[in-house]
Amino acid sequence: MELEILEQDACEALGMGAFLGVAKASDLPPKFIHLTYRPSGTPRRKLAIVGKGLTFDSGGLNIKAGAGSMIEMMKFDMGGAAATLGAAKAIAQLKPDVEVHFISAAAENMISGRAMRPGDILTASNGKTIEVNNTDAEGRLTLADALVFAEKLGVDAIVDLATLTGACIVALGDNIAGLWSTDDTLAKDLQQAAQTAGEKYWQMPLEDKYFDGLKSIVADMKNTGPRFGGAITAALFLKQFIQSVPWAHLDIAGTVWTEKENGYNSPGGTGFGVRTLVQWVLS
Ligand code: BES
Ligand code: MG
Numbered sequence: 001m002e003l004e005i006l007e008q009d010a011c012e013a014l015g016m017g018a019f020l021g022v023a024k025a026s027d028l029p030p031k032f033i034h035l036t037y038r039p040s041g042t043p044r045r046k047l048a049i050v051g052k053g054l055t056f057d058s059g060g061l062n063i064k065a066g067a068g069s070m071i072e073m074m075k076f077d078m079g080g081a082a083a084t085l086g087a088a089k090a091i092a093q094l095k096p097d098v099e100v101h102f103i104s105a106a107a108e109n110m111i112s113g114r115a116m117r118p119g120d121i122l123t124a125s126n127g128k129t130i131e132v133n134n135t136d137a138e139g140r141l142t143l144a145d146a147l148v149f150a151e152k153l154g155v156d157a158i159v160d161l162a163t164l165t166g167a168c169i170v171a172l173g174d175n176i177a178g179l180w181s182t183d184d185t186l187a188k189d190l191q192q193a194a195q196t197a198g199e200k201y202w203q204m205p206l207e208d209k210y211f212d213g214l215k216s217i218v219a220d221m222k223n224t225g226p227r228f229g230g231a232i233t234a235a236l237f238l239k240q241f242i243q244s245v246p247w248a249h250l251d252i253a254g255t256v257w258t259e260k261e262n263g264y265n266s267p268g269g270t271g272f273g274v275r276t277l278v279q280w281v282l283s
């Protein structure tokens with residue numbers, strides 16, 4: 001496989017202002033990870049898998065506070081990136097005739113004198129501007145630049161996985177992930193792969209009308225909408241960073257971790273998504 005790590009200066013040169021805004025406060029530098037698997041012959045298709053890679057999510061200045069904020073769990077906020085790299089390991093061993101790009105804009109969401117401020121306006125690598133009305137909606141900021149990067153590779157489809165919203169856990173609980181897609185065929189292919197793999201996803205609406213909740217008077221959009229339908233506005237936010245490639249978003253906030261043995265998983269990180277992604281790439 002080929003590995004390319006873009007350091008902060010390279011990300012700056014690409015204009016990844018959304019990703020870098022999130023990374024600003026941490027003493028640990030951001031790393032934009034791009035791993036590529038190429039088959040020996042001509043690839044049957046080219047795919048990209050993008051994983052949210054927050055090594056810790058404190059919430060930033062909108063700090064996760066109070067009982068139920070789950071701040072002590074937020075080491076699992078890299079579960080999307082972990083599943084992406086887990087799928088890479090399996091795919092490199094199975095050697096399908098498909099080119100696959102594995103991507104994560106990895107960073108830590110922290111507080112310090114260098115932190116992104118609530119109210120800051122960031123410019124992403126596709127030129128769109130974002131009013132950060134809540135620093136805790138950081139995953140979508142990192143994914144914005146990762147999705148723009150993925151589409152520029154000229155792939156046939158992009159799937160992202162992210163521990164994106166508490167709202168998705170409220171909607172679907174801890175055993176079913178949310179699925180949003182701009183493309184019915186891609187959604188169907190993923191559901192088929194999930195069924196074979198034994199994972200559960202429930203398709204949710206990309207309801208354009210709800211984008212009203214993200215309207216800003218000072219930027220192209222805010223990063224946070226109203227509390228109700230929060231997993232949907234998060235998906236609609238991501239959609240702003242896709243031009244025309246078939247794309248699907250998997251919200252794995254509920255499924256990334258388990259406290260108990262449940263037949264498939266031991267307590268701890270579950271690796272949710274790996275089985276489905278591998279099956280999808282092979283299909
Ligand atoms: N990483 C969290 C989402 C999360 C919360 C995953 C709880 C697993 C358990 C994400 O970055 C986040 O903080 N989302 C906010 C968004 C809100 C500010 C719009 C949330 O869901 O509360
Ligand atoms: Mg957050």
Ligand code: ZN
Pocket residue numbers: 054057077136138139163164
């Ligand atoms: Zn997060």
